[in-house]
Amino acid sequence: MVEKLTLLDATILPDHTRLTAADECYFWREYTSGRNYAFGPGNDLVSNLKKKPSRSSAAEMGYKRRAIAACSGFFRTAIHPDWLNTATFVPIPGSKAVGDPDFDDRMTEIFRGIRTHPPIDVRKMIVQVTSTAAAHESASGERPTVEDLIANYQIDPQTLNPAPTNIGIIDDVLTAGVHYRAVHTLLRAQFPTTRIVGFFVARRVFPPEHNEIDLGEIDLA
Template sequence: MVNDVRLSQIDETNRKDHYHLTADDRCYYLYEYTSHRDYSFSATNNLISNLKKKPSQADLPHYRYKSQVIGTCGRVLGAALNPVWLACATLVPVPGSKVTGHPEYDDRMERICRLMRQPPPDVRDLVHQVASTPASHETGQGDRVTVEQLLELYSINEAIAAPAPQAIGIVDDVLTAGTHYRAMYSVLTDRFPNVPIIGLFVARRVFPDNPFASEGL
């Protein structure tokens, strides 16, 4: 991973890979994560594998890599963003699949957001999730949470809704179908209808030439 990485924008050439996104969505990513390949396939796959290590593994030696890549993601994302935008924007991390209090609750996205610049930017958990869901990367395609299900679970945390954001960045680790982004966008747009919103992702999912290859994922 290098420090001069630039953000790429989702456009008509790759939007079909993220079918919940529309032509009006402005979503940006740093890297490409290859599905159906393990951590050894690429530097990005290794980064995402470390980023998604479970909190229940905190006592294991390899868990230290999680904090290292959280720092890397925060620094690289922050360096890739327009500093003027970052100074006035509100970063909203996508809630993890497990709610606060669950043994596998993971605040990695909030930590990444807070490391994007110093002093830390305006980071707010504006979208609250009321119940845990299965982690998307651990479920089959047919068992993954839907936009409609997430809309039932998401609500605005009114305690931190003021002052109203000037601009919002929805921040997540991997853009797959765009399910969580779509639900987050809907909830935030309903509450802040005139605020511009973009999506920021560490990586987008891409598929290998043989998507059915068995790589343990």
């Protein structure tokens, strides 16, 4: 069976509180919060993508590279060729800034791993200034807000030209949508009329018994 992207529609929009009905976002798999890598293919894929460079063995990083390649292969067939050939793909920065031992550019690697001729346009327009704790490592009242993220993001002016025809904001896991909203806000200010679409490897879902805590839950950096 050929897997396809799923549009985030009105039936699941309430799971991602910082998105609105005007947002056009697509995802591949579902990551179940509070469950470890063995829970299903979405958890396994995200677990491997999230492996931290400073804390992973060579074998573990091999799993990460295979997960990146799997994502490249999926998006290569799931996104229409017209979009791949005309859009500019902008990664959402991770929680670690460039130079941090755990800086991770996995979304750039995934989309630059999509083999097309000519190569697709991937631009790191948004740069994180300082490293922060991963959202899940902070208490609920201390997690970054959209405003916090915007204050810690910079636009790289060297990446703005030529102006994009379409923009694809790319990230691994969609949770509340705070990071997407911050990046979308900055890009919309730069390109008021450009179509902006979100593409995610997975979206977070909760199991029915989501108040239970599994100590095997992974790091959503």
